[in-house]
Amino acid sequence: MQKYAKITNMLCYRRVTVMLVDNTERLGLIPGRFRKRVWMARGDIVLVSRREFEDGKVDIIHKYFLDEARSLCSYGEIPSSFMDGEGAQEADEDIQFGSDSEDIDDIDIDQI
Secondary structure (H helix, E strand, O other): OEEEEEEEEEOOOOEEEEEEOOOOEEEEEOOHHHOOOOOOOOOOEEEEEEOOOOOOEEEEEEEEOHHHHHHHHHHOOOOHHHHOOOHHHOOOOOOOOOOOOOOHHHOOHHHO
16 A cells, blocks of 8 residues: 655645655645655655545655665665656756847847
């Protein structure tokens, strides 16, 4: 009933998308007891519990810190592909800065 998972996407209102060890994605629900006590981010390793009455949803019951997740990987509990991003410390790859933007010196203040 309990499995390891990796948070792949943060949704709104205490909901996340998680990838289980068997590469299936589920909707994960963060319980209210974690609110303002445990901060979760994309790439974190968590322990989830399956719901008997809703097959597509899981409840998050524990968040592993980075050193704990590395220990789980070394014990063979989770695959090494889960540790590729190294948790929430990875940088956002979606942000790109273009070179076609105007320089600050070229902006005419009278136009603003």
